[in-house]
Amino acid sequence: MLSESNRVHQIDKKFDDNISNDKFMNHLFVRLVAKDKQFTKVDFKYSIFDTCYLRGCKFDSCDFTGCRFVGTNLHGAKFSGCKFEYSTFERTVVDNYILDTECPGSENLKMKFARTLRMNYQQLGDAESVNKAIRIELEATEVHLHKAWNSNESYYRKKYTGLKRLETLIEWTNFKIFDLVWGNGESPWKLLRATIIILLLMSIIDVWKFKNTQSIYSYTQAFFEAPQIFLGTLSPSNYPSPYFTLILFIRLVAFGLFMSILIKRLNRR
Numbered sequence: 001m002l003s004e005s006n007r008v009h010q011i012d013k014k015f016d017d018n019i020s021n022d023k024f025m026n027h028l029f030v031r032l033v034a035k036d037k038q039f040t041k042v043d044f045k046y047s048i049f050d051t052c053y054l055r056g057c058k059f060d061s062c063d064f065t066g067c068r069f070v071g072t073n074l075h076g077a078k079f080s081g082c083k084f085e086y087s088t089f090e091r092t093v094v095d096n097y098i099l100d101t102e103c104p105g106s107e108n109l110k111m112k113f114a115r116t117l118r119m120n121y122q123q124l125g126d127a128e129s130v131n132k133a134i135r136i137e138l139e140a141t142e143v144h145l146h147k148a149w150n151s152n153e154s155y156y157r158k159k160y161t162g163l164k165r166l167e168t169l170i171e172w173t174n175f176k177i178f179d180l181v182w183g184n185g186e187s188p189w190k191l192l193r194a195t196i197i198i199l200l201l202m203s204i205i206d207v208w209k210f211k212n213t214q215s216i217y218s219y220t221q222a223f224f225e226a227p228q229i230f231l232g233t234l235s236p237s238n239y240p241s242p243y244f245t246l247i248l249f250i251r252l253v254a255f256g257l258f259m260s261i262l263i264k265r266l267n268r269r
Helices: 107-124 127-150 154-159 163-185 188-210 216-231 241-267
Strands: 008-011 027-030 038-040 048-050 058-060 068-070 078-080 088-090
Touching (some): 107 127, 163 188, 188 216
Parallel strands (some): 027 048, 048 068, 058 078, 068 088
16 A cells, blocks of 8 residues: 655745744655755655755754755755764765764664765765775775674674575675775775785795795895786796696786776776
8 A cells, every 4th residue: 555655845936034942753755945044853755856055054953864865965064963874875966074984883784875975076076085995985885884793782783694694704804804904995006015025925936936945035036026927927946837827827816906996086086
């Protein structure tokens, strides 16, 4: 059975005064206008803001739970103590400081909030805000996955049980490994760090297998030769073919990861 949602349509309307302790639940605001107005403890739950102009407005302790912002201008708008659980943003101009002060408390909702803003900033071509949203999304994802398999909080233990808990453990492990290797596609510096670690391991193997382990010069020589071997410009005759094959595979993977990071960064501009 379906029933009417009783959504109130407000089309081409304007707020002329500041609003306090009022309710606008389940509204559809189309081309709503408000500039430099103050909204205090206003309930906007489950409302839709479509092509609205709310520039420079201040929202203090307002409830935007389940709201949808589409093509709305919130440039210069200030939010303080507002609720954005399950809210979504599409092609909406909003300052990225909202990620610093208005994220939901629980990690799963924080992750979704950062994700919708990340996609929103991608639509606007705001690369700086996209990077900021991704950082917060990854941080929240790591904490959420860890709690999903390890936390004793009732929410997680009720939702993630048995095989599902094991799946989140595997997902968290993969997340941590990829974070260490290349920051889950967001950190060229972590990829560089991983490459340096590989070169160090190659140097140690070279000394243990083919050089004098008691000589400092052997370690120094091996470390300076490792980048050449890794890049394929030096091929010692005493190295077995499977070892060269493994190095080639690692080199191709590292190059592919680097190109992925580069392309993603360029696509945001």
